[in-house]
Amino acid sequence: MKKMLFVIAFVGCTSLFAQKNYEFLQMSTVESVVPGGLGRSRLIATDENGQMQEKSLENFFSFVGINFGNIRNNDKVITDKIQEYGAQGWELMNLTTGVYGVEKSTGIFITRYLFRREKK
Numbered sequence: 001m002k003k004m005l006f007v008i009a010f011v012g013c014t015s016l017f018a019q020k021n022y023e024f025l026q027m028s029t030v031e032s033v034v035p036g037g038l039g040r041s042r043l044i045a046t047d048e049n050g051q052m053q054e055k056s057l058e059n060f061f062s063f064v065g066i067n068f069g070n071i072r073n074n075d076k077v078i079t080d081k082i083q084e085y086g087a088q089g090w091e092l093m094n095l096t097t098g099v100y101g102v103e104k105s106t107g108i109f110i111t112r113y114l115f116r117r118e119k120k
Helices: 002-017 068-087
Strands: 022-032 041-046 052-057 091-100 108-118
Touching (some): 022 068, 041 068, 068 091
Antiparallel strands (some): 022 041, 022 108, 041 052
16 A cells, blocks of 8 residues: 555656646737838747748827827737637747837837747
8 A cells, every 4th residue: 555655646746847848939029119100010920830920010100199099909910819829729928028219219119929838
């Protein structure tokens, strides 16, 4: 009986400390802050076959200022993509943001999304 308990405890402990094998996927969004739609905004992802997927996003600003409709549309495109990945078993693991050139009104707002899932 002691041997059986030892085996069960050993198997339980080793499974707790076993390394899981993950695969990773990264998605980036680049949203322009250039007024009037002159900049380019994109959602960029690479699929499991190494093919780049690109979707157009709207710029944050129109000629008259910040465009909340564009932001709302971008949020929907990004959220739909995250939900698509979630349905495929991907888990959002990390999110990193940054800006470049905003002080000159010629910049971008970039977000990187890192997903992972267990290898099958």
